[in-house]
Amino acid sequence: ALLPILSYPDPRLRTIAKPVKEVTAEIKTLISDMIETMYDAQGIGLAASQVDRHIQLIVMDLSEDKNAPRVFINPKVTPLVEEKQPYEEGCLSVPDVYDKVERPKKVRIEALDENGDVIDEVVEGLLAVCIQHEMDHLNGVIFVDYLSRLKQTRARDKVRKVLKIREKQG
Numbered sequence: 001a002l003l004p005i006l007s008y009p010d011p012r013l014r015t016i017a018k019p020v021k022e023v024t025a026e027i028k029t030l031i032s033d034m035i036e037t038m039y040d041a042q043g044i045g046l047a048a049s050q051v052d053r054h055i056q057l058i059v060m061d062l063s064e065d066k067n068a069p070r071v072f073i074n075p076k077v078t079p080l081v082e083e084k085q086p087y088e089e090g091c092l093s094v095p096d097v098y099d100k101v102e103r104p105k106k107v108r109i110e111a112l113d114e115n116g117d118v119i120d121e122v123v124e125g126l127l128a129v130c131i132q133h134e135m136d137h138l139n140g141v142i143f144v145d146y147l148s149r150l151k152q153t154r155a156r157d158k159v160r161k162v163l164k165i166r167e168k169q170g
């Protein structure tokens with residue numbers, strides 16, 4: 001089922017997510033709903049915080065054909081190099097706002113997948129950018145927090161406008 005995505009500056013987006021204790025049937029349903037919602041919103045990632053579920057769960061799909069979803073449960077991301085890389089980020093919770101953010105170039109991801117199997121990978125490129133963007137969501141951080149006050153004000157106004165237009169479209 002499609003889930004509503006919280007929009008900036010909704011305070012619920014600032015909630016700190018709790019670890020997943022057990023991958024229950026309910027969580028498996030949430031995972032498939034989040035994957036469906038991510039595709040519908042044309043995203044490459046989605047954190048549970050964005051659908052108002054405050055558990056440490058991220059879904060992602062960077063594939064061309066949108067047929068290779070990945071699930072990260074209780075993820076831990078460790079920067080492996082000091083070097084940072086800028087990337088023009090967007091966010092499904094901040095529609096139509098894109099801006100440059102610098103993040104560590106190479107990171108280690110430790111997590112569990114949907115079957116409870118261990119994930120332990122070193123990643124660079126868009127996967128590294130995306131996992132750090134999603135990890136921020138689980139810690140109540142939104143990419144606009146890295147931008148200037150002026151840009152944050154503009155982002156708030158832009159989201160308000162986009163939501164009004166979406167309401168009219170019904």
Ligand SMILES: O=C(O)C[C@@H](Cc1ccccc1)C(=O)SCC(=O)c1ccccc1
Binds near residue numbers: 090
């Ligand atoms: O809000 C989210 O978490 C999803 C977000 C993830 C993300 C985008 C860009 C960089 C890092 C992480 C999106 O999927 S935004 C929409 C999108 O597909 C996209 C936007 C900019 C660059 C690449 C993809």
Ligand SMILES: [Zn+2]
Binds near residue numbers: 090091092093133137
């Ligand atoms: Zn986001």
